[in-house]
Amino acid sequence: MAEGMHGKGKVVLAYSGGLDTSTILVWFVEQGYEVVAYLANIGQEEDFEAVKAKALKFGACKVVIPDLRREFVEEFIWPAIQANAKYEDRYLLGTSLARPLIARAMVQIAKDEGAQYVSHGATGKGNDQIRFELTSYALHPGIKVISPWREPEFYKRFPGRTELFEYAKLHGIPLPVTPKAPWSMDANLMHISYESGVLENPYNPAPDGLFNMTQDPENAPDKPEIIEIEFEKGVPVRVKNIDDGTEKTEPLDLFVYLNTVGGKHGIGRVDLVENRFIGMKSRGIYETPGGTILIEAHTDIEVFTMDREVRKIKRDLDIKFSDQVYKGFWFSPECEFTRFCISKSQEWVTGTVRIKLYKGGVYIMGRKSPFSLYNEELVSMNVQGDYEPRDAGGFIKINALRLQEYARLRSNSN
Amino acid sequence: MAEGMHGKGKVVLAYSGGLDTSTILVWFVEQGYEVVAYLANIGQEEDFEAVKAKALKFGACKVVIPDLRREFVEEFIWPAIQANAKYEDRYLLGTSLARPLIARAMVQIAKDEGAQYVSHGATGKGNDQIRFELTSYALHPGIKVISPWREPEFYKRFPGRTELFEYAKLHGIPLPVTPKAPWSMDANLMHISYESGVLENPYNPAPDGLFNMTQDPENAPDKPEIIEIEFEKGVPVRVKNIDDGTEKTEPLDLFVYLNTVGGKHGIGRVDLVENRFIGMKSRGIYETPGGTILIEAHTDIEVFTMDREVRKIKRDLDIKFSDQVYKGFWFSPECEFTRFCISKSQEWVTGTVRIKLYKGGVYIMGRKSPFSLYNEELVSMNVQGDYEPRDAGGFIKINALRLQEYARLRSNSN
């Protein structure tokens, strides 16, 4: 079918099945675009068949729903664990990590389907628009992006929820049960994030019943559970539940299992204010059970097996990585370089960490490794070995030399 | 009294009342030194009168026991809170912060008493010898330090515990109840640390009954407690218990109260391996109830009130500060400079954080500030204000330009 027949060409739309993207879909069709609806399975709870049916009903010429869960874990979450990645020290980047993956598949579909455009329903004030689009441009520099919530012809047509609802009724788009969602959420395998609505007042606590992946710590089991996580080159390769013997080794299984057991114990809830790339502060609430456990465990085995000075350099890279990912630059020369260097640092990050999970807490209990740089004999107060205590005196004196000179020359103290 | 009368001059000895420093005291007297015994009150549990009596009995010519608790909180702990200070991401520096304070007072006593020497009982493999001595040299470049555990004439005389015990018996120094302590500990207002002995095997979990400041989370109250901490310029100025109305505003009181309530809820236990300055890895277990709560709360209010880009620079300084303090360089040009800059960054870090304490967990619930840079209206999805969504499109396109060029020039993709 020629482009001419549809007037405006073909667009791949990241479609969720919700009110906003359904409206966008219908609007695109109205405008004369041919629409390929695209929904990534990244582990969110979803009735994918129902979404597909909806898309077709609203005029999509095709619906593509790839299962990206494996890639998500292996290509995106694992590098983030290696980087102990936290944006501004606290946010574990659950959404930030999923966006480049979703956009990569979207761009691939655009190439496969010969579409000139990609589109998404992200708002004009958020980070996600940036993450989607930077990825699209980076992987397909000639692509054109249509972001309806930034197009005056679209957003002036729908200045408020009222107009959106009217349009939806007119076109048979199902309305949400509540007229105004009390908050918005984004879910994937790694986390669920909550923001806006009642959460916009940063002093309001998270309402009861907000969370979906994690038990409230107060309702979590009274009995702790002990697990062990084994890492190879900074990547988890085995989780073992010491209490019931469960073992997982396949990456996706392993991660899902950590979500389950972590969620059960109420692990990984955070309430924070963060700085968006766009320059404003926003309040977000996150639950990241498996990711939280893994970063705690990985940090522990990393310090145990990595040289101190290498880790200092690597930590600087970690901070850069987190910033790059948050801002949507996963597919960029700098993030590729950073990931490459971090990955190199993980060569010996191999070993096992024992962890207690209890009512929201992740408690490291011990660790072991065939490649540890920890030397029990050397550190022991009871063993001298060929460590010569006098050397420490020289070490201190030489380190003090600069300080003494400073004191003498600056203050003419004795 | 002339130096000649004592042969070797006067030494100020950091004296704990324990076996090691009592032995050192006796040995110094034997060698012909005049010994001023010095014990800093930095909030540890101690019968100070009993220690004083012991020191005099073992031959000290004088005993000085200053109360340094206020200085500890205001001059050392507060700057560390402003810096969100954690060494290697996890250790809150409880011992590292106390050492320069203790050594500063020690050096002052040496000046006051006309002593030529200072001395301590720290071992030759640890960090504390470095922290004591760098401070001493920095503040009193002409001082001489005697570190018996690095002096061959001393440590060859006491190659093992056996010789130490014999000597102790001979001189009436009380022996510890257990012949070999299962671990060693260091306590002050901020934390208690545990290391060596059975803890040297890094895979062994912390034994039952190890901890002193904190309840085991499993035995902590089933009912959470809500507190609010108010900060001014990055320093806590008020703690309020929302449940029972308790309020504390005086720095020392406030910190002690946070230790109490934090300890009750099992807050602040960590088990980690760290890299000593001396170059070896060691395993440490720490409990830091009040400090843990404060760093969580401070981080939260800081992100809320501080510009994003200022905080990025400040975070680099935080990491440097933690390193400097860990290594014993509190009194150094670089640490003074770093503290000065960090302190400047705190100008607007004023506001209140609400926190739930529950079974080992510190949960931020919300925050408010008269100087927040958070703008609820700007961030709202429902309010456009003079924010122009199209601008975000330009922002993204310009950010993408470099990525597109890279893709085009590197891969000749379209």
Add this chain to the structure above:
Amino acid sequence: MAEGMHGKGKVVLAYSGGLDTSTILVWFVEQGYEVVAYLANIGQEEDFEAVKAKALKFGACKVVIPDLRREFVEEFIWPAIQANAKYEDRYLLGTSLARPLIARAMVQIAKDEGAQYVSHGATGKGNDQIRFELTSYALHPGIKVISPWREPEFYKRFPGRTELFEYAKLHGIPLPVTPKAPWSMDANLMHISYESGVLENPYNPAPDGLFNMTQDPENAPDKPEIIEIEFEKGVPVRVKNIDDGTEKTEPLDLFVYLNTVGGKHGIGRVDLVENRFIGMKSRGIYETPGGTILIEAHTDIEVFTMDREVRKIKRDLDIKFSDQVYKGFWFSPECEFTRFCISKSQEWVTGTVRIKLYKGGVYIMGRKSPFSLYNEELVSMNVQGDYEPRDAGGFIKINALRLQEYARLRSNSN
């Protein structure tokens, strides 16, 4: 005169007297704006009276030409010298430093004149638009900026030089002598930059006759000249020509003198490719005689008087400062913070540097300072003092400990 009379309100236009900004001026008047023409005297060669006459002739209701040279030197160049500021290791930021100053005055005029708009003739691909506008928004958040070269109604009216020339002829705007300038330049007290035109091919050498502030090194005097620069707290307070006795102490005089003597000896030419904020690489040629001498001298006296570890931290801040300034963020929380910290680091950067200027080269010959941390006696191979060589052995052994452990544990080498 009421706004209504002019339809569109009042605009302060950064006016150079050249073809572009004259066209913009006429166009603004045509569109119904009241235009205040504004030209900053920042030390460029210019017939200010002629520019003023032109602006009035083309319809400006007022012309403001403040002399900003003193502020430029004291408030902008001096902090850059303290920061040894070079963008990407080579560009001395001559234009970047002037822009926030120019924009600050522009915004002040807008406030004084009650103008709703500011405007400039910078192109849509460069850095200067960003520097002008970020400053404007930072200092006057409610201001509106009109950037004609980014306004379709303007740039579509003038798609090429032809249309511009026709319009100019029609309105009596004098045309440049050559129809197509072989390059463009930007001049101020600190430097002249050259770009575009024949310089766009980065392999083409700078054409003969390009430079204006500096002699070609090949034509510079055959006899070197010796000067001394005295710094106080990182700022030059005296320049003395050792050969002819000339002395300058007033900041503007001193800087102009360094330009003169530096220019005479061909100092400060660089040819480089740089990364614009906008994401593209561009080629620039710069001549910065006085600035080049000052940064060489300042670096020297700084290392001489500043503690090593303070300088390491300060150097990181220098790099950040250069980046901030290049990108137009002089007036930003982060640049204010960075300048504050750098300034603190300069407390003791006081002393004198002796320099030889010769055919393009700046050769440091020696330095002295009342606050140096250099200790001739300590460093001497012939004086041992209380430096104990054995200590160095301990220092090395302890530094080696980590390396030996690494070798032993990683490679099982002996």
Add this chain to the structure above:
Amino acid sequence: MAEGMHGKGKVVLAYSGGLDTSTILVWFVEQGYEVVAYLANIGQEEDFEAVKAKALKFGACKVVIPDLRREFVEEFIWPAIQANAKYEDRYLLGTSLARPLIARAMVQIAKDEGAQYVSHGATGKGNDQIRFELTSYALHPGIKVISPWREPEFYKRFPGRTELFEYAKLHGIPLPVTPKAPWSMDANLMHISYESGVLENPYNPAPDGLFNMTQDPENAPDKPEIIEIEFEKGVPVRVKNIDDGTEKTEPLDLFVYLNTVGGKHGIGRVDLVENRFIGMKSRGIYETPGGTILIEAHTDIEVFTMDREVRKIKRDLDIKFSDQVYKGFWFSPECEFTRFCISKSQEWVTGTVRIKLYKGGVYIMGRKSPFSLYNEELVSMNVQGDYEPRDAGGFIKINALRLQEYARLRSNSN
């Protein structure tokens, strides 16, 4: 031959043929050591046969003089060029780079010869002792180092030059022509450094006749010379003299040629004060002709071909690398990691730089590359392409958002 026969075992001594190491050699033999004299050919001017004869005469059981020039250039200088390595912004690390190479070979000889010890004549206040010994311990953790100038039995025997001279006369060791050298120097392929003696007064200029590798710029040719350097992956692979057609491609030849042509034009002299690892400041004068040219050229081609953000990260690594190398940590986990990452960044650093050499100056004239990220068309003011100027407006507005908010919330300005 059993160790017992020689009493003390076998030592590999880094032997220069000079007074100090000859004395050490004789002293070792006196003490009952078997001495292997070792002299590395790293490009210094030397009569190697004469040194060999001397060593044998003074009692060495063997003399080993490996030619390390190729390794020096390819394994040590090239990585430093890739890192644009300058310690404290100015020192090109000529000595620092040679030490790990010399020590690596020394340790290898110790292994080959079954020696228990290595030894060198470096003083107890300098950096070289550290560089030698850290390398030795890192590559051969079981080795023992004897550093006579730190051994009381040695340095107390030779407290001044007088005792040394007497001992030398007694044992037929030739004395230097001048009783007290006016300065000391260290020469290799990359540079010659000068320090101590009359140079210890940092205000004294370098005396006439100090330099050996470079012509005084004042006496350098009046006619400039143009060369081109071609890089592949950050390493120079071809130098071409445009004036006379000379070409060099083999690494050692190429580097020697750059020294020759650079030296002829007086390139690469610096006079500076630096911070030794040991904590004191010292004054050094260096001449590094080829290295200076290469770093200028490499920096240029790097900016031309490397992504801006990658280079920002890489520059941080460069600074770390320079520090590591200066301090003697070439063979360390952190320096290996740093080199690995830097090397990765050089993948596309390929192209040609044209340079004018003239009287001490290195002037970049232009550059070209098949992998440049410079896009002449994109940057041109005369070509719009698909660059949309309006986008820059959005970019600026979004960047300004944070600044406007800051101004509004902090100062309540309009």
